[in-house]
Amino acid sequence: xxxxxxxxxxxxxxxxxxxxxxxxxxxxxxxxxxxxxxxxxxxxxxxxxxxxxxxxxxxxxxxxxxxxxxxxxxxxxxxxxxxxxxxxxxxxxxxxxxxxxxxxxxxxxxxxxxxxxxxxxxxxxxxxxxxxxxxxxxxxxxxxxxxxxxxxxxxxxxxxxxxxxxxxxxxxxxxxxxxxxxxxxxxxxxxxxxxxxxxxxxxxx
Numbered sequence: 001x002x003x004x005x006x007x008x009x010x011x012x013x014x015x016x017x018x019x020x021x022x023x024x025x026x027x028x029x030x031x032x033x034x035x036x037x038x039x040x041x042x043x044x045x046x047x048x049x050x051x052x053x054x055x056x057x058x059x060x061x062x063x064x065x066x067x068x069x070x071x072x073x074x075x076x077x078x079x080x081x082x083x084x085x086x087x088x089x090x091x092x093x094x095x096x097x098x099x100x101x102x103x104x105x106x107x108x109x110x111x112x113x114x115x116x117x118x119x120x121x122x123x124x125x126x127x128x129x130x131x132x133x134x135x136x137x138x139x140x141x142x143x144x145x146x147x148x149x150x151x152x153x154x155x156x157x158x159x160x161x162x163x164x165x166x167x168x169x170x171x172x173x174x175x176x177x178x179x180x181x182x183x184x185x186x187x188x189x190x191x192x193x194x195x196x197x198x199x200x201x202x203x204x205x
């Protein structure tokens with residue numbers, strides 16, 4: 001089976017997070033970064049998780065999960081240490097056509113969180129389709145060492161270049177050819193400037 005890698009815009013969209021421990025807090029941080037409207041339900045909420053919820057004024061309820069809790073959400077995440085709860089959350093979500101993720105329980109998950117590398121607007125997600133998340137994390141660490149700490153300026157310059165080319169060259173075929181040429185020039189220059197990337201790139205050839 002091959003998964004479809006996608007990036008979802010969750011800004012202001014309702015997401016249910018079941019669980020309040022350390023794993024739930026990790027998912028909560030990612031959802032906050034995505035500016036989702038998060039609702040948390042958990043039998044117990046750890047102090048650090050509660051502090052994060054209070055800081056961002058997010059709703060939470062300390063109680064068991066019920067099947068109708070999933071209603072009205074675009075995504076559901078089960079971050080508990082209980083396969084039975086994972087299964088119940090997954091069944092309730094799937095019955096309503098809502099995508100669900102169950103941490104470390106592939107059978108109860110429709111999507112997986114990949115290991116992420118972020119450099120300004122550049123986002124790289126790595127997945128093993130839930131088979132061995134540790135491998136994805138190892139590749140994340142490798143990429144973090146290989147890539148510069150910030151690519152905001154360079155990506156901004158490329159965005160301006162793309163905008164100018166789109167305005168100057170109306171024909172799509174010619175425009176694509178020109179952009180590929182400019183990207184090749186940038187890539188060669190970038191490799192020369194960032195020796196860590198150049199060395200890492202040799203491994204993939």
